[in-house]
Amino acid sequence: MSTLKTLPYQATGDGLSYLKGVRVLDFTTSVAGPYGTLLLADLGAEVVKVEKKRGGDDTRAWGPPFLDGESLWYLSMNRNKRSITIDLAQPEGQALARELAKAADVVVLNATQRVQKKLGLDHAALKALNPRLIHVSVTGFGLQGPRADLPCYDLIAEGYSGVMHLTGEADRPPQKVGTPAADLLAGQDIALATLAALLERGRTGVGRQIDVSMVATMARFMSPRIVPYLGSGETPCRSGGTDSVISIYQVFDTADHPITLGLGNDAIWQRFWDAVGRPGFGRQPGFETNALRRQARPAIVRAIAELLATQTRAHWLALFAQHRIPSGPINGIDQLVEDAPLREEGMFFATEGPRGLVPQVGLGIRFDGESAVLRHPPPSWDKTRSRSWRTCWPCPPSASRLSSIQPSSKKETP
Incomplete structure (x- = not known):
């Protein structure tokens, strides 16, 4: 029997409602941005994921393994979201994206400043349309500075940060962390900064521009190693985890397992x-x-x-x-998912997707003793391609303006 079939089943429900009514327009792809909007969605935000017309989110192609034709990496990042496709290479698609931004509370992008301006989705352009908008960017190096236009992945950010230099045995090469740490930590920064900006907007009525740099996030992650170096001049070295400040x-090793x-x-x-x-x-x-x-x-x-x-x-x-x-x-992933207390807490579960059971990892944060967040499973690619932008949010304020925008051809209908 596959492990998937042994997981506790969780039906869709109301989930959490702390961010109910907050509209998030998510243009990001891969891991950092989608993980940040996943956290917002789990807390109750209404997230609309905008994907490329051809292929969608990059993670949809990340595999094997696949499950019923869907990438399991994609499935890990995108529950509780609605998804549509827009061709941002076309003027009509760019105009539609800006109209959707008028109805949003938060826009999240993982494009550089140059690309944002090219698409008309930069902070200045969208602020002119929606002064209450919280504009969030996540990039490798931030929107400013000499490296602002460079591409970046988790691996690159980990290398810059020093974490790879300190991970692994002293006589072995540097090692990447075993999960996309820079992506996931930057995603947490997206959620954290967005919540702070929403709280401030409740007082001022004005949005903010948020600039998350994966390299800066990872540099902060290394604070417990950086500050001792700065204060002592002692350079930490790779040691296989045996050089902690704790003695x-x-x-x-034990007689059988470490x-x-x-x-x-x-x-x-x-x-x-x-x-x-x-x-x-x-x-x-x-x-x-x-x-x-x-x-x-x-x-x-x-x-x-x-x-x-x-x-x-x-x-x-x-x-x-x-x-x-x-x-x-020291658990392997196969042992971790069999951990009885974590299963009982709902940390690992299966839910019904468009083609069958879909595995998920829960939020793991309890509110008044409860942590069930599932409102709907990750959107399938078939459903994403067929969904109209008119279903983005119930009764979008800009619906009348949206109805006047016509694509250049049926092929490129967003």
């Missing part, structure tokens, strides 16, 4: 040695503080490694849970 904060272990303060340090039956080791002179333990780290690591190798992972995790010592397994 013991790394992976250890575990993570974090002895983050003096109380946890002592609980660990009490739990393993060696209280005297933890209390010996030279181990009283984290700073002292860091000086003795090689000897401490050897002692813990020898100890943990004597029993299985299950033994140690049960013991550490009993004594409230931070530790855990």
Whole structure:
């Protein structure tokens, strides 16, 4: 039986309504922008996703694996959205996009300033049409500066940020983070900044221009490594995760499978040695503080490694849970999705898509104990291509103006 068929089933419902009535026009593609608008959609915003006439969102082609002809990468980023196609290469399509922006609260783009101006979708142009509009851009390097027009992907931003330089073993090449970290963090910045601008607009009635740079987002992500360097001059190096400021904060082998272990303060340090039956080791002179333990780290690591190798992972995790010592397994994705508490919380679920079951990962944030966000599944490509722009939002304020816009040909009808 496939894992998909074992997932808890979640039917569509009302979802969350914190952003109900907020209209988001999403011109983005790939991951960063769609993830940001996914978060807004999960919180209740009405998101209309504008896709290219030919092929749609880039992630629709990202595979295999595919599920019933749909890219699973695409399916991971686009629930709770409506989707239409507009040919932005045509003047009629550009005019339609601007008309839709008049009815929107938020517009999100992942195009550079030069491209935005070419399409007539830059902040100045849209602000003149809709002063209340919150205009959000997500690019690799921001809208200004000498690199503003350069293309960028998650991989490029991770390389710039230093995270790849610090990820992996000391004697091995730099490693990318195992998920598109720059994309996902930039998407969170989109949602965070949009919420702040919506809150301000409630007071002032005026929109804002928001400029999210993936490289800047990743630089902030590296703050806990950057600030110690700036203050000390000590350059951090790749170490396989064994150089934390916390004296013991790394992976250890057991008799069968590795575990993570974090002895983050003096109380946890002592609980660990009490739990393993060696209280005297933890209390010996030279181990009283984290700073002292860091000086003795090689000897401490050897002692813990020898100890943990004597029993299985299950033994140690049960013991550490009993004594409230931070530790855990190193899960593969296949093991993660089988985690019973996460399944019970609704973190992984299946819902009915146009062609059958579709897997999803939940929001994972609880509001008054509830976290169900599903209003409708990700839009299929067939349905996207056949949907009229007239279904973007119920009774759009600019409907009368929209009805006067005619495309140049049937082939290019948005």
